[in-house]
Amino acid sequence: MTAPAAVTPLEVNRLSKRFGGVVAVKDVEFAVQRGEILGLIGPNGSGKSTVMKLIMGIERPDAGSVRIKGTEVANWSAHRIARLGVRMLFQHSRPLHRQTVLENIILALLPDKLTRLLPDQETSTRAREIAERVGLGSVTRRLPGALTFADLRKLELAKAIARDPQVLLIDEPFAGLTPSETLDFVRLIVALRAADRAILLVDHNVKSVSAIVDRFLVLYLGERIAQGTAAEVMQNPTVRRVYLGENAQLAVRARTHAPASAPFLHLDNVSVQYGKARALENVSLRVDAGEFVSVVGLNGAGKTTLFNAISGLVPYSGEIRHQNGVLRGHSAAAIARSGVAQCPERRELFSDMTVRENLDLGAQNVPAAQCESSLTWLFELFPVLKSRQKQTAGTLSGGEQQMLTIARALMMRPKLLILDEPTLGLAPVILEQLSQALDYLRQQTAITVLLGEQNLTFALPHSDRIYVLERGRIVWEGDPERFAAEAGTGYL
Amino acid sequence: MVALALAATLPLYVSGYILGLLTMAYYFGVFSMAWDLLFGFAGEVNFGPTFLIGLGAYTAGILDNLYRPPLWLSVTAGALAAVVGGVVLALPALRVKGPYFGLTTLVAVLMLQNFIVVAAGLTGGEIGLTVPDVISIHESTNYWIALGFMSLSGAILYALSRSPVGLVLQASGQDPVQAGALGFNVTKHKLVAFTVSALFSGLAGALLVFYLGAASIGTFIDVSIGVQVIIAAVLGGRRTIIGAALGAVFLIAAGEALRPLGDLATFIVSAIALLVVLLLPNGLAGFLMRTRRDE
Numbered sequence: 001m002t003a004p005a006a007v008t009p010l011e012v013n014r015l016s017k018r019f020g021g022v023v024a025v026k027d028v029e030f031a032v033q034r035g036e037i038l039g040l041i042g043p044n045g046s047g048k049s050t051v052m053k054l055i056m057g058i059e060r061p062d063a064g065s066v067r068i069k070g071t072e073v074a075n076w077s078a079h080r081i082a083r084l085g086v087r088m089l090f091q092h093s094r095p096l097h098r099q100t101v102l103e104n105i106i107l108a109l110l111p112d113k114l115t116r117l118l119p120d121q122e123t124s125t126r127a128r129e130i131a132e133r134v135g136l137g138s139v140t141r142r143l144p145g146a147l148t149f150a151d152l153r154k155l156e157l158a159k160a161i162a163r164d165p166q167v168l169l170i171d172e173p174f175a176g177l178t179p180s181e182t183l184d185f186v187r188l189i190v191a192l193r194a195a196d197r198a199i200l201l202v203d204h205n206v207k208s209v210s211a212i213v214d215r216f217l218v219l220y221l222g223e224r225i226a227q228g229t230a231a232e233v234m235q236n237p238t239v240r241r242v243y244l245g246e247n248a249q250l251a252v253r254a255r256t257h258a259p260a261s262a263p264f265l266h267l268d269n270v271s272v273q274y275g276k277a278r279a280l281e282n283v284s285l286r287v288d289a290g291e292f293v294s295v296v297g298l299n300g301a302g303k304t305t306l307f308n309a310i311s312g313l314v315p316y317s318g319e320i321r322h323q324n325g326v327l328r329g330h331s332a333a334a335i336a337r338s339g340v341a342q343c344p345e346r347r348e349l350f351s352d353m354t355v356r357e358n359l360d361l362g363a364q365n366v367p368a369a370q371c372e373s374s375l376t377w378l379f380e381l382f383p384v385l386k387s388r389q390k391q392t393a394g395t396l397s398g399g400e401q402q403m404l405t406i407a408r409a410l411m412m413r414p415k416l417l418i419l420d421e422p423t424l425g426l427a428p429v430i431l432e433q434l435s436q437a438l439d440y441l442r443q444q445t446a447i448t449v450l451l452g453e454q455n456l457t458f459a460l461p462h463s464d465r466i467y468v469l470e471r472g473r474i475v476w477e478g479d480p481e482r483f484a485a486e487a488g489t490g491y492l
Numbered sequence: 493m494v495a496l497a498l499a500a501t502l503p504l505y506v507s508g509y510i511l512g513l514l515t516m517a518y519y520f521g522v523f524s525m526a527w528d529l530l531f532g533f534a535g536e537v538n539f540g541p542t543f544l545i546g547l548g549a550y551t552a553g554i555l556d557n558l559y560r561p562p563l564w565l566s567v568t569a570g571a572l573a574a575v576v577g578g579v580v581l582a583l584p585a586l587r588v589k590g591p592y593f594g595l596t597t598l599v600a601v602l603m604l605q606n607f608i609v610v611a612a613g614l615t616g617g618e619i620g621l622t623v624p625d626v627i628s629i630h631e632s633t634n635y636w637i638a639l640g641f642m643s644l645s646g647a648i649l650y651a652l653s654r655s656p657v658g659l660v661l662q663a664s665g666q667d668p669v670q671a672g673a674l675g676f677n678v679t680k681h682k683l684v685a686f687t688v689s690a691l692f693s694g695l696a697g698a699l700l701v702f703y704l705g706a707a708s709i710g711t712f713i714d715v716s717i718g719v720q721v722i723i724a725a726v727l728g729g730r731r732t733i734i735g736a737a738l739g740a741v742f743l744i745a746a747g748e749a750l751r752p753l754g755d756l757a758t759f760i761v762s763a764i765a766l767l768v769v770l771l772l773p774n775g776l777a778g779f780l781m782r783t784r785r786d787e
Contacts, residue, residue: 079678094670103659107659107660110659110660112660114680117651
């Protein structure tokens with residue numbers, strides 16, 4: 001680094017962290033100078049948020065060093081690190097709900113002392129100034145519950161910058177904001193850079209933050225795979241492979257199932273609202289019988305919400321039709337019995353039950369004879385499950401758990417199988433096995449599959465068609481062969 | 493304020509029996525307020541309020557029995573014992589996360605209860621401990637002392653909850669990760685909350701001994717007493733302090749009003765408590781504050 005170490009606001013060396021057997025962060029190194037914004041990006045599970053928590057002291061590193069203005073702070077607790085002038089802007093805002101906006105900002109201004117028993121005027125005045133600065137001047141007397149989503153984010157920013165931190169860690173600053181609200185935030189963050197602060201910004205891709213980031217660092221599976229300017233990083237072959245799955249073998253198949261005149265599954269202008277945040281916006285999508293359709297998008301794009309709407313787990317506006325029947329008004333259980341099986345991202349296995357018990361539960365509504373033949377077939381598809389029948393699900397490896405999740409869903413004999421990010425956190429060798437199983441499902445069975453993925457290397461080869469979901473909207477649809485050329489840059 | 497002034501004039505026209513009942517209720521009010529500081533603000537569920545109360549009560553009672561020092565000295569000693577016991581319990585208990593803090597406090601109560609039974613020579617064991625001194629033999633005096641003590645404790649606890657330290661305490665209770673990242677030592681703040689809670693519990697426990705003239709497991713230590721303290725606080729309204737005192741008075745008054753119904757009374761009071769918890773999650777005081785704000 002060009003500046004001497006003593007004045008570098010934030011310096012990270014050979015930082016490593018494992019959770020159980022999973023390596024979350026491995027030998028990560030970087031420095032952030034005064035007046036610089038470093039973008040730390042990577043797909044879901046790449047360890048970027050963990051790096052941020054390690055710096056803040058929320059997680060303790062296993063190895064490596066974190067220096068704040070030259071002081072080694074690895075293994076310090078969060079409040080001591082904060083006192084050196086480090087603040088973190090949390091992605092999920094959880095203000096004090098019985099206190100006003102102003103009181104919430106005052107909180108951030110208080111010293112860590114037990115002797116402050118009386119409120120003072122000076123703190124209130126400063127809190128009001130900070131509120132003005134982030135654009136909350138007109139709502140200081142409101143309770144957080146009455147604020148818009150964007151204002152809640154501003155409140156978090158106000159708290160983070162209240163005591164003039166030298167180092168600011170920001171987790172996904174623009175998630176859930178509209179373009180004009182994003183612009184407001186960009187202005188505030190750029191002003192902080194101009195005030196010589198060192199800023200570390202974490203996000204999923206280059207595109208969403210390229211306007212303000214000076215330099216990027218790309219993480220994948222806990223390790224650095226590239227660094228440089230936005231243009232450099234986007235040209236980097238490793239980054240392109242991780243994000244776009246270029247060079248993947250596309251197994252184009254002949255369409256064995258002729259497209260029926262009526263679609264098998266049809267979504268018409270479906271929107272979903274979570275409190276103040278819009279998760280899905282006018283999504284229309286069609287899946288024909290026997291098709292393998294992938295919905296790709298980064299974490300937070302709305303994939304899980306989309307699937308939950310289909311499964312009847314979240315309320316939505318618009319219409320969803322399945323084999324000509326309207327799904328609205330049916331309970332999640334009724335939809336599942338009608339042949340829609342979802343494999344959730346979090347797997348939701350009964351971890352204290354054995355593999356066999358989990359499978360049997362999946363077949364609750366299936367006649368016993370069919371159940372037997374399903375089991376035989378599934379054990380051929382996933383041989384490892386056969387040898388682990390008596391083991392409890394919680395003790396399986398991540399890959400085995402994923403296979404069990406899919407197998408359990410298939411025990412229901414579904415007509416439509418929904419897979420939500422089956423590759424999340426899995427090692428490459430497991431991905432290969434999973435990939436073969438999906439290929440088998442696609443080539444040999446009549447099951448219609450809807451796959452949600454951010455790992456394109458995995459999704460592209462299997463798909464007949466692809467939808468790209470971004471911030472709750474479908475931004476592209478087409479064949480996998482055209483994907484890299486047409487939608488690639490938008491995805492990085 | 494109006495309610496307090498009104499309460500102060502009660503001895504002029506109500507029976508001694510009702511005064512006695514209210515005196516009890518006021519001490520219970522302090523127990524509940526002290527508990528609310530810990531649960532409502534520091535976010536820690538203390539299943540063993542009676543551990544702190546009992547330490548205060550028995551220390552004061554035993555001391556009085558053995559040496560008969562001035563009453564205020566026994567009471568102070570009781571309060572200090574509760575603080576020391578509380579800190580000794582909280583230091584390791586605050587290190588564990590989630591429901592384990594609550595379980596640790598529950599175990600502490602059972603241990604204290606066992607100790608009292610085992611050390612019967614000193615503590616009176618299962619029969620109970622009679623103390624030679626009482627605060628006063630006049631019902632009105634006892635009543636005013638209890639009312640004054642509750643008002644003072646309430647004022648101090650309420651002011652603390654509204655102070656900058658109280659704000660940090662709430663943040664530590666609701667989102668310890670973020671509170672830490674804002675530079676606050678979460679453990680230190682929770683420990684202080686526990687200490688203050690212990691101080692008032694112990695003080696109230698010690699005073700109650702000298703009002704009743706006796707101490708027994710059934711009145712001070714038993715888990716069911718702790719449950720009543722908790723129900724009163726939740727009924728009155730979490731994070732309100734004052735609500736906890738209201739809840740305690742309500743609970744004892746309702747239990748008395750329904751006494752003619754026999755065993756059914758406990759059932760009805762429990763049912764009311766359950767309904768309030770289900771329908772008014774912010775308790776009676778929380779509900780009253782909400783309506784006032786909406787107006």
